[in-house]
Amino acid sequence: MRMPEMNADRIPVIIGAGEVTERPADLLHAREPAALMAEALRRAAADAGAPDLLAALDSLDIVNSVSWPYGDLPAALVRFLGMRPRRLVYGPVGGESPVRHMHEAANRIARGESMVAAVVGGEATHAVGQAQKQGVTLPWTAPDPNWTRTRGRDFLHPMAVQLGVADPVSVYPFYENAVEAFLGQTPAEGQAESAALWSAFSGVAARNPAAWLKREYTAAEISTPGPNNRPIAYPYTKLQVANPMVNQGGAILLCSLSKARAAGVPENRMIHLWAGAAAVEPRDYLARDHYHESHAQNAVLDACRAIADLEDASFESCELYSCFPCVPKMAARRLGLPPGMAPTTTGGLTFFGAPLNNYMTHAAAGMVRALREKPGSAALLYGQGEFVTKHHAVVLASRPPRAVRLPQDYSVQAEADSRRGPVPSFTVDAAGEATIETFTVLHDRDGAPHHGVVILRTADGERTFGRVPGTEADTIALLKRTDRTPIGTRGMLRRAADELQDWSPN
Structure with missing residues (x-):
């Protein structure tokens, strides 16, 4: 026509x-x-x-x-x-x-x-x-002494800010891990797909005269944590986040x-x-x-x-x-x-x-x-x-x-x-059994796990946050397993001394 x-x-x-x-x-x-x-x-x-x-x-x-x-x-x-x-x-x-x-x-x-x-x-x-x-x-042009960043966090739940999941690098892993589980991928399979995709992106950048990093990276370089590729928020390493x-x-x-x-x-x-x-x-x-x-x-x-x-x-x-x-x-x-x-x-x-x-x-x-x-x-x-x-x-x-x-x-x-389905209500007062809906693990600058954050569903179907202290090595290891997703794992919430909720598996 x-x-x-x-x-x-x-x-x-x-x-x-x-x-x-x-x-x-x-x-x-x-x-x-x-x-x-x-x-x-x-x-x-x-x-x-x-x-x-x-x-x-x-x-x-x-x-x-x-x-x-x-x-x-x-x-x-x-x-x-x-x-x-x-x-x-x-x-x-x-x-x-x-x-x-x-x-x-x-x-x-x-x-x-x-x-x-x-x-x-x-x-x-x-x-x-x-x-x-x-x-x-x-x-340069004289800076404004009263200038403030225009992106705030006031629209997020205060608990998200408390737990350190109020920035893109710590929020997008919730989607990354949920998508893998929904597709039936193991974490290893999902991470391999990400690394291969990012390697292809790096190849395009290497040929772009306007790019900042003009080097093609292999999938292994992108996915393997190390001194120059520290883990940031699981499953992301430095070479998987915006620069x-x-x-x-x-x-x-x-x-x-x-x-x-x-x-x-x-x-x-x-x-x-x-x-x-x-x-x-x-x-x-x-x-x-x-x-x-x-x-x-x-x-x-x-x-x-x-x-x-x-x-x-x-x-x-x-x-x-x-x-x-x-x-x-x-x-x-x-x-x-x-x-x-x-x-x-x-x-x-x-x-x-x-x-x-x-x-x-x-x-x-x-x-x-x-x-x-x-x-x-x-x-x-x-x-x-x-x-x-x-x-x-x-x-x-x-x-x-x-x-x-x-x-x-x-x-x-x-x-x-x-297309939107029912949205679970969010509670800060959950107690007892709760199941992982999605999760991430935040790392220190030296690459050590600082703490994990799990979005949970309670027995009543409500949504809440749970923390996994970095000292809980076994639970951190559960979250970072590569052979199967921890999404769907049941556990218990307990109130910590700082009034946040800590979670551990049953």
């Missing part, structure tokens, strides 16, 4: 992608995040072959940046860029946010509210960390088809955003029905697959968010991707680098390059934020759509919510 020709002023296209990755030998030459962003924008315009389009930029979304305490980041970026777009917005925290910014920029172009738009982000966590270690004062210690900036430039043509951008370098979808899980992960899947993720991926089906297309390239292995593993299964496919054009948050909220801007840049090399192909760009919480994906293609019109409403929240 071919649709009637649309007004070229209302057809959004991606025309440029710019990236910066730097490791200056002299910290005083390191660029601050706003400077990295400005350079990435200039490179995006150069990539489009239309550097003059930056002067026509009317909409700019800035991905939330964390590494430097700006009092006014948009103002700092304007100084480095030398111009101020009519619409200049600083976004909220979220790993999915670059995808949302791109999607909404495309929708604004489709509504006629914008002609030239961009998404940009940057972090300099590596330089900041090195400067702190070396006692170097960075000659935020990078200096990177990325930008994506969009405009209307008419503007792109007038600027002389070749049609074969334009990338079309067909459509997309978004949904969220309950923000407190204890308020979810289970941990072996995400209903929001499934609804978003199902919707994007339906978009591709309507266009009689398949996803020849995919970027599945890769903060931790469980995310792309769940997504790849839902999409039915062939085993062994590395669902990235970028290299993943461990090896390419994890510039905090901005990885998906770089992923979009990698996807633009991949699509230009495959005329007529389609691809999926899928981002995620918080604790398997926020999900946003778009379908990109190197050809215009034939059957799909970019819808303004892309939420599939109602579909996600309709």
Whole structure:
């Protein structure tokens, strides 16, 4: 089916992608995040072959940046860029946010509210960390003494904070271990799958000039704990978690088809955003029905697959968010991707680098390059934020759509919510017998187990937390067995001297 020709002023296209990755030998030459962003924008315009389009930029979304305490980041970026777009917005925290910014920029172009738009982000966590270690004062924009991180933990249960399971690295293992058990895998089988997948990601990063770690790692190197690969939160080692210690900036430039043509951008370098979808899980992960899947993720991926089906297309390239292995593993299964496919054009948050909220801007840049090399192909760009919480994906293609019109409403929240099962109530006063629903073990920096955390179901069906002290060697060993999962193991809760609940098997 071919649709009637649309007004070229209302057809959004991606025309440029710019990236910066730097490791200056002299910290005083390191660029601050706003400077990295400005350079990435200039490179995006150069990539489009239309550097003059930056002067026509009317909409700019800035991905939330964390590494430097700006009092006014948009103002700092304007100084480095030398111009101020009519619409200049600083976004909220979220790993999915670059995808949302791109999607909404495309929708604004489709509504006629914008002609030239961009998404940009940057972090300099590596330089900041090195400067702190070396006692170097960075000659950057004056820091705001009242600056605070924008991501809090007030939406989580206080017990999660007390037990140390209030950060991504300690929460995602709950999903990782639950997924393995649900699939009938032994922990050894699940960990081998993760290591093989991460090895494939590292191979892509090794070939990406913008990557932070340009080395291919074997599965054994990734899965084997050691001095340079310490265990962090079971089953994850250092080489299985996102690496935020990078200096990177990325930008994506969009405009209307008419503007792109007038600027002389070749049609074969334009990338079309067909459509997309978004949904969220309950923000407190204890308020979810289970941990072996995400209903929001499934609804978003199902919707994007339906978009591709309507266009009689398949996803020849995919970027599945890769903060931790469980995310792309769940997504790849839902999409039915062939085993062994590395669902990235970028290299993943461990090896390419994890510039905090901005990885998906770089992923979009990698996807633009991949699509230009495959005329007529389609691809999926899928981002995620918080604790398997926020999900946003778009379908990109190197050809215009034939059957799909970019819808303004892309939420599939109602579909996600309709799939949700009963959520057990959470109690802090559980006692007696309780069964493991999922778990992790947190480790000290020397690799020794500090304590285990188990999410439990009581005999009454309520949900609660239990702690396993690191001194309980036998129970820690039970949690870390590789031949069978401890999920489903029954045990007893007892109140400890600090009023937390300790758990031990029957």
